[in-house]
Amino acid sequence: MATIKDVSQLAQVSQATVSRVLNGGVPVSPEKQAAVLAAIERLGYRPNAFARSLATNRSGAIGALVSELSSAVYGDIIRGIESVAEEHGMHLVVSSGHASAETERRSYDFLEQRRTDALILQVDASTDEDLSRWVASSDLPIVVVGRYIEAIAERCVYLDNGAGGELATRHLLDRGHRRIAHISGLMRIPDARDRLEGYRRALASHGIPFDESLVANGAFVEDGGERAMRSLLARGTDFSAVFVANDQSAAGALKALRDAGKRVPEDVSLVGFDDTIVAHYLYPSLTTVRQPFDEMGQAAAWLALAAIGVAERREVTRRFEPVLIERDSVATH
Amino acid sequence: MATIKDVSQLAQVSQATVSRVLNGGVPVSPEKQAAVLAAIERLGYRPNAFARSLATNRSGAIGALVSELSSAVYGDIIRGIESVAEEHGMHLVVSSGHASAETERRSYDFLEQRRTDALILQVDASTDEDLSRWVASSDLPIVVVGRYIEAIAERCVYLDNGAGGELATRHLLDRGHRRIAHISGLMRIPDARDRLEGYRRALASHGIPFDESLVANGAFVEDGGERAMRSLLARGTDFSAVFVANDQSAAGALKALRDAGKRVPEDVSLVGFDDTIVAHYLYPSLTTVRQPFDEMGQAAAWLALAAIGVAERREVTRRFEPVLIERDSVATH
DNA sequence: ACTCTCTATGAAATCGCTTTCAGGCATTGT
DNA sequence: ACAATGCCTGAAAGCGATTTCATAGAGAGT
Numbered sequence: 114m115a116t117i118k119d120v121s122q123l124a125q126v127s128q129a130t131v132s133r134v135l136n137g138g139v140p141v142s143p144e145k146q147a148a149v150l151a152a153i154e155r156l157g158y159r160p161n162a163f164a165r166s167l168a169t170n171r172s173g174a175i176g177a178l179v180s181e182l183s184s185a186v187y188g189d190i191i192r193g194i195e196s197v198a199e200e201h202g203m204h205l206v207v208s209s210g211h212a213s214a215e216t217e218r219r220s221y222d223f224l225e226q227r228r229t230d231a232l233i234l235q236v237d238a239s240t241d242e243d244l245s246r247w248v249a250s251s252d253l254p255i256v257v258v259g260r261y262i263e264a265i266a267e268r269c270v271y272l273d274n275g276a277g278g279e280l281a282t283r284h285l286l287d288r289g290h291r292r293i294a295h296i297s298g299l300m301r302i303p304d305a306r307d308r309l310e311g312y313r314r315a316l317a318s319h320g321i322p323f324d325e326s327l328v329a330n331g332a333f334v335e336d337g338g339e340r341a342m343r344s345l346l347a348r349g350t351d352f353s354a355v356f357v358a359n360d361q362s363a364a365g366a367l368k369a370l371r372d373a374g375k376r377v378p379e380d381v382s383l384v385g386f387d388d389t390i391v392a393h394y395l396y397p398s399l400t401t402v403r404q405p406f407d408e409m410g411q412a413a414a415w416l417a418l419a420a421i422g423v424a425e426r427r428e429v430t431r432r433f434e435p436v437l438i439e440r441d442s443v444a445t446h
Numbered sequence: 447m448a449t450i451k452d453v454s455q456l457a458q459v460s461q462a463t464v465s466r467v468l469n470g471g472v473p474v475s476p477e478k479q480a481a482v483l484a485a486i487e488r489l490g491y492r493p494n495a496f497a498r499s500l501a502t503n504r505s506g507a508i509g510a511l512v513s514e515l516s517s518a519v520y521g522d523i524i525r526g527i528e529s530v531a532e533e534h535g536m537h538l539v540v541s542s543g544h545a546s547a548e549t550e551r552r553s554y555d556f557l558e559q560r561r562t563d564a565l566i567l568q569v570d571a572s573t574d575e576d577l578s579r580w581v582a583s584s585d586l587p588i589v590v591v592g593r594y595i596e597a598i599a600e601r602c603v604y605l606d607n608g609a610g611g612e613l614a615t616r617h618l619l620d621r622g623h624r625r626i627a628h629i630s631g632l633m634r635i636p637d638a639r640d641r642l643e644g645y646r647r648a649l650a651s652h653g654i655p656f657d658e659s660l661v662a663n664g665a666f667v668e669d670g671g672e673r674a675m676r677s678l679l680a681r682g683t684d685f686s687a688v689f690v691a692n693d694q695s696a697a698g699a700l701k702a703l704r705d706a707g708k709r710v711p712e713d714v715s716l717v718g719f720d721d722t723i724v725a726h727y728l729y730p731s732l733t734t735v736r737q738p739f740d741e742m743g744q745a746a747a748w749l750a751l752a753a754i755g756v757a758e759r760r761e762v763t764r765r766f767e768p769v770l771i772e773r774d775s776v777a778t779h
Numbered sequence: 780a781c782t783c784t785c786t787a788t789g790a791a792a793t794c795g796c797t798t799t800c801a802g803g804c805a806t807t808g809t
Numbered sequence: 810a811c812a813a814t815g816c817c818t819g820a821a822a823g824c825g826a827t828t829t830c831a832t833a834g835a836g837a838g839t
Contacts, residue, residue, distance in 0.1 A: 129818070130818065140816070162796095167500050183520075204556050390724075465827055475787065496824085
């Protein structure tokens with residue numbers, strides 16, 4: 114591998130000059146410039162990124178830590194981050210936390226260890242306190258996406274989950290449903306609690322009392338949704354619609370309904386949450402509350418890049434509003 | 447940020463000693479060891495990864511370039527790579543090619559630029575020649591996954607797509623189908639051609655002549671599958687089953703069938719390819735040919751790690767066999 | 780008791796780049 | 810024609826680790 118020294122010798126200039134033509138900004142005479150470029154070409158020279166980073170203390174990359182790499186949910190967040198990063202000539206290093214606090218911590222350490230210039234975190238397993246501590250103790254800018262943490266609110270990009278729960282429930286109310294059940298998410302995750310809260314608010318606004326027996330926990334996973342729906346059906350409490358806390362558990366709920374001989378949406382209407390690819394593939398396709406993952410990723414990237422002075426500081430939306438996507442799983446009651 | 451020098455001063459030892467306790471291998475007296483560890487703890491010292499990499503010329507990470515980060519298909523490959531990498535204390539840097547040859551090239555350049563110790567490529571847009579050239583001209587080990595390229599065969603981890611096409615088609619033949627259509631994939635991708643070839647072989651083995659009018663192109667995407675199925679139906683040629691080149695286009699095909707009032711599997715049976723999450727969510731759930739993405743990722747990682755001497759050299763499967771996953775989209779004819 | 784290993788340690792070179800600093804040379808102004 | 814100004818350029822000092830090499834001291838062998 115050729116080094117800058119080889120280039121400088123071949124081009125008969127100093128290493129400083131080579132560095133200057135490489136990085137621009139400083140004027141270099143056209144002749145030397147040409148000589149250097151020729152030498153670079155001739156030697157197939159590529160600057161050593163480690164040396165450069167060591168000297169500049171910048172890596173040219175931002176890191177993203179996501180809870181699950183292969184999830185349909187978070188792919189769009191990454192895509193959003195990447196598009197903005199690329200726009201600014203920065204690269205993206207992605208690492209996965211495997212939905213385990215331990216692995217999240219390890220991956221965080223890796224990224225934080227001065228390998229990237231900024232960090233974007235989308236994690237589930239670590240607690241609010243963990244994250245706040247990380248933000249406080251790290252000297253690189255950290256942005257948290259998909260989660261609102263009061264202590265570091267200005268570094269959070271998140272959805273208004275309460276409004277989302279309300280939106281979903283209101284939609285069912287508007288369609289004439291009155292007995293509306295809820296399959297909730299993993300309650301240790303704030304999103305789940307907020308969505309439930311939104312559901313309660315919507316009911317309240319229509320003067321409908323909250324009924325404990327219409328709520329079952331789906332834990333955000335397909336299996337959980339299936340079990341929750343079975344439990345709901347077994348209770349014998351009557352309902353004509355269900356707001357499910359995410360698309361994945363809605364898939365499970367749909368299966369349980371089908372197994373029980375209930376038709377969707379004729380017998381039971383279903384609203385999901387997230388608008389992941391799952392909602393599109395289900396049959397009937399799922400009416401759901403969309404999270405603008407792509408835009409949220411972009412916002413997070415803007416925040417991060419602005420913090421390190423790569424992107425201009427500009428107004429960035431941090432709290433996103435949910436949007437209802439109507440498909441075929443809701444009928445008028 | 448504390449440096450090794452700070453630590454060495456606080457611990458009253460040389461930098462070399464600090465480095466030794468950090469990296470192990472070389473004996474250090476227990477007292478100094480303790481002093482160093484205490485100093486590290488006290489200062490919150492973390493070695494600078496750039497400096498270390500510059501000195502050792504190793505990054506401790508392997509790079510993966512995938513065509514699409516957020517695809518359901520490739521998530522499992524990454525997961526497989528990551529699990530093996532982690533097992534060996536290596537980290538993973540992922541970059542995306544966005545299914546464009548230009549971006550693939552750029553991402554490749556980034557990763558190749560001495561940032562990672564080995565490279566695993568899963569790319570669609572770049573040609574066999576591009577890849578062969580990269581492998582030839584790079585001084586880091588490169589493994590290609592999901593693709594067979596003759597010139598660099600020993601660095602490829604791939605599925606026997608021909609066998610897959612045969613498997614799918616044979617399954618339909620075994621179930622009594624004789625008029626079997628095929629919705630093919632993007633023909634510039636070898637996988638698509640091989641699957642078609644397998645389809646032809648299976649037909650031939652049953653003495654059924656290949657019928658051009660039973661083949662339509664679905665280009666591996668949902669839309670394409672839908673259009674292809676419509677085209678097939680419009681031709682008026684009779685068929686009772688279709689082998690679709692991947693799950694995604696099978697989803698489109700299913701939609702077209704449904705729109706045309708055909709029931710699956712009663713009127714038309716369907717077999718997909720890949721066994722992605724899509725196959726699971728479709729209704730009826732899709733019988734499909736499974737690619738062991740996870741294991742393929744693992745194999746690629748083993749190959750890569752062995753090449754840089756991190757993992758022991760052991761026998762690694764490079765050509766994987768497809769497996770038929772039976773679900774609900776095939777009926778006996 | 781004396782030489783001969785060995786073992787643990789530190790000093791210093793090195794990795795490949797950026798950046799400061801000082802100076803040479805050509806302009807410009809008077 | 811001379812001083813002042815600016816523009817380019819090169820030498821050299823980092824950046825923060827690893828690693829080689831030499832050496833001091835401890836232990837072993839006779």
